[in-house]
Amino acid sequence: xxxxxxxxxxxxxxxxxxxxxxxxxxxxxxxxxxxxxxxxxxxxxxxxxxxxxxxxxxxxxxxxxxxxxxxxxxxxxxxxxxxxxxxxxxxxxxxxxxxxxxxxxxxxxxxxxxxxxxxxxxxxxxxxxxxxxxxxxxxxxxxxxxxxxxxxxxxxxxxxxxxxxxxxxxxxx
Numbered sequence: 001x002x003x004x005x006x007x008x009x010x011x012x013x014x015x016x017x018x019x020x021x022x023x024x025x026x027x028x029x030x031x032x033x034x035x036x037x038x039x040x041x042x043x044x045x046x047x048x049x050x051x052x053x054x055x056x057x058x059x060x061x062x063x064x065x066x067x068x069x070x071x072x073x074x075x076x077x078x079x080x081x082x083x084x085x086x087x088x089x090x091x092x093x094x095x096x097x098x099x100x101x102x103x104x105x106x107x108x109x110x111x112x113x114x115x116x117x118x119x120x121x122x123x124x125x126x127x128x129x130x131x132x133x134x135x136x137x138x139x140x141x142x143x144x145x146x147x148x149x150x151x152x153x154x155x156x157x158x159x160x161x162x163x164x165x166x167x168x169x170x171x172x173x
């Protein structure tokens with residue numbers, strides 16, 4: 001974790017890949033890391049995957065995809081939040097793959113995903129494209145897996161338990 005906080009991975013153009021169940025803190029960690037990197041003077045872009053893909057798709061339709069990719073290339077760190085929740089069409093998958101390919105060995109990509117690599121075909125649709133995307137991302141990367149329960153679920157259970165303890169009993173005398 002200290003290796004990430006220092007930002008040294010950006011000089012080596014390493015990627016950061018975080019996997020885990022919903023509510024395990026993946027987005028929180030990437031947000032905090034992004035904030036730390038900004039404080040150190042590194043240009044960082046944080047984008048939910050669904051919104052990023054829509055921006056890329058619109059740029060492609062308007063024949064501005066190279067310009068948008070170049071603009072995103074100015075960020076030393078591109079944080080892509082919730083990759084696994086996006087079920088792209090083939091065209092959407094192609095623009096995302098193009099972005100990842102263009103950033104390969106040039107700048108760092110930080111991704112969180114709820115799906116293991118074995119299920120990334122759901123994202124990229126095609127076995128060859130899936131393999132190529134994974135290959136580029138893991139080549140120079142730090143991979144973290146969060147095997148913890150959902151903090152949201154744990155908090156909801158605790159709140160429910162606290163509420164049930166606080167209610168007066170309905171017994172009559």
